[in-house]
Amino acid sequence: MFEQYQLPLYRYLLQMSRNEQIAEELLQETFYRAMVSLQVKDMIQARAWLFKVARNLFIDWTRKSKSEQQMIEQIQIKHESISNLGNPELQFEKKTRQQELEAVMKQLPERMRTIIYLREIQGFTYKELTTAMNLTESQVKVTLHRAREKFRYYDQQKKGGYEYEE
Known part of the structure; x- marks a missing residue:
């Protein structure tokens, strides 16, 4: 399950947090919680459950910020360098x-x-x-x-x- 959902969950958390370290921490916590309590038999439900846990962890993380402005400042967009090709x-x-x-x-x-x-x-x-x-x-x-x-x-x-x- 980790191999199948690691990258999509990481991308989601990175998209939401705009911080690689936070995304990695939340991803680890998501899979830790899955190991402890996931009892879903159907893999489609497991996917939704994992994203739900990841979302809730992200929300908890943002709530720890002092204000909406601080959250926005912490979620800064990282720029990719423009390719010299093409x-x-x-x-x-x-x-x-x-x-x-x-x-x-x-x-x-x-x-x-x-x-x-x-x-x-x-x-x-x-x-x-x-x-x-x-x-x-x-x-x-x-x-x-x-x-x-x-x-x-x-x-x-x-x-x-x-x-x-x-």
């Missing part, structure tokens, strides 16, 4: 867009960030999301819809786009 202008545009999208994600509340990440990046089903997020299926759908809308709004706002009405 078209430098395209590489720069791609990197700039990636940074913009990461900045938009950072503006979303944790629950919305998590649900978008698990659905769009990890490919979770609605059923897996209900388990991982401790929500009903209708709550998952509503939260995901609102998260996507808010993401689009922040993305358009960043580009100087349209007005948004809630």
